[in-house]
Amino acid sequence: MPLESCHEEHAIYLAAFTPATFKVGVTRSWRLDRRLREQGADRAAHLRTVADGRVARQIEAEIAADVGDKVRVPTKIEGLHRAVDERAWNALLDRFDPIETFDFDYGLDLTDQPLAETLLSGTVVGAQGRVLVVENAATTYAVDLRKVVGYELDEERADRDLQSSLGAFR
Numbered sequence: 001m002p003l004e005s006c007h008e009e010h011a012i013y014l015a016a017f018t019p020a021t022f023k024v025g026v027t028r029s030w031r032l033d034r035r036l037r038e039q040g041a042d043r044a045a046h047l048r049t050v051a052d053g054r055v056a057r058q059i060e061a062e063i064a065a066d067v068g069d070k071v072r073v074p075t076k077i078e079g080l081h082r083a084v085d086e087r088a089w090n091a092l093l094d095r096f097d098p099i100e101t102f103d104f105d106y107g108l109d110l111t112d113q114p115l116a117e118t119l120l121s122g123t124v125v126g127a128q129g130r131v132l133v134v135e136n137a138a139t140t141y142a143v144d145l146r147k148v149v150g151y152e153l154d155e156e157r158a159d160r161d162l163q164s165s166l167g168a169f170r
Helices: 029-039 053-067 073-078 086-093
Strands: 010-017 021-028 043-050 100-103 123-128 131-136 139-144
Touching: 010 029, 010 053, 010 086, 021 029, 021 053, 021 086, 029 043, 043 053, 073 131, 073 139
Parallel strands: none
Antiparallel strands: 010 021, 010 043, 043 100, 123 131, 131 139
């Protein structure tokens, strides 16, 4: 336990990403809700609370052997316009006895999958975890915010025309 925070109480959780991608994770128990939102989880379940990070990571590793412990941003973007597969989520929860469950709504209300693109021009629709959703020229884009770290943004309108997508010609 190299960090002082490892001695704090930790929560073990399951997180669901639409439609049916699941992961196990751990965080200090007081950060649980914030951590789930940082990851952009659509649903979650608090499974256990333990005394420290070492114990939490041991339990996480056992569960991860079956469930997994990572979800990549492209996978999250692929499901932004979909709902959680209730049958798959409930089947997973049936294997555990959650302390509490969470259902998050980020207000994106998308009907189609946004295009994954590093684009910060247009109108911000919203954010889910580290994915920013932007609308530009009748097309919705999903931007991994880690790809834009270090750039400066201006509120001014671009002085050049940006290419429109085929969706703009309906």
